[in-house]
């Protein structure tokens with residue numbers, strides 16, 4: 498068993514979609530929840546890898562991708578890049594669901610129509626401009642690799658002179674909350690269903 502962290506290649510994209518789906522129910526497999534297996538990845542993984550391949554890192558076990566970390570150094574301009582380069586073709590593909598349709602697929606399609614709006618108000622976004630997503634399949638969890646992925650991502654942000662980052666986690670994902678707190682993230686915003694954590698470097 499050998500874990501490695503390496504840079505992203507475009508041939509990893511299918512695996513990103515798969516890992517995103519298999520960890521998409523508050524850290525557990527969401528395959529049975531979504532009819533369209535690509536929706537979660539369209540929103541939470543692929544746009545980052547496509548727009549920021551230099552900020553996307555892959556965790557492999559015996560050369561097979563089993564996890565990733567990805568994100569952006571500037572959440573505000575990332576929103577605009579997604580509006581220009583990523584969401585238009587998805588909005589063509591997926592019609593906007595009815596307002597009262599709250600099925601899991603519809604919920605993500607509605608997010609696709611909202612875009613990746615920053616999770617912090619402007620003043621806090623200036624303080625914590627970067628954000629990330631991290632997902633590891635069960636076979637790679639609990640062995641120190643999440644922490645290594647986070648610090649690989651932070652080292653890259655430091656190279657880019659980024660001072661701090663934030664991330665959002667659903668309140669149902671208790672394990673991820675314990676993980677973020679253990680590695681030094683501080684709670685900076687409390688929403689009804691999620692918490693935003695921040696870290697300054």
Ligand SMILES: CC(C)(COP(=O)(O)OP(=O)(O)OC[C@H]1O[C@@H](n2cnc3c(N)ncnc32)[C@H](O)[C@@H]1OP(=O)(O)O)[C@@H](O)C(=O)NCCC(=O)NCCS
Pocket residue numbers: 520523524525631632633634637638639640641642643644645665666667670671672673675676679680
């Ligand atoms: C959350 C996740 C990224 C954590 O990565 P991981 O590789 O499992 O965590 P690590 O082994 O690197 O743990 C790092 C530290 O956090 C602690 N930790 C991790 N999970 C914990 C938990 N559930 N409870 C208490 N401590 C925990 C570890 O004990 C370790 O502490 P140490 O540095 O003192 O040894 C990973 O489990 C995962 O991808 N889960 C599924 C997807 C998900 O929930 N993603 C986050 C969405 S917001």
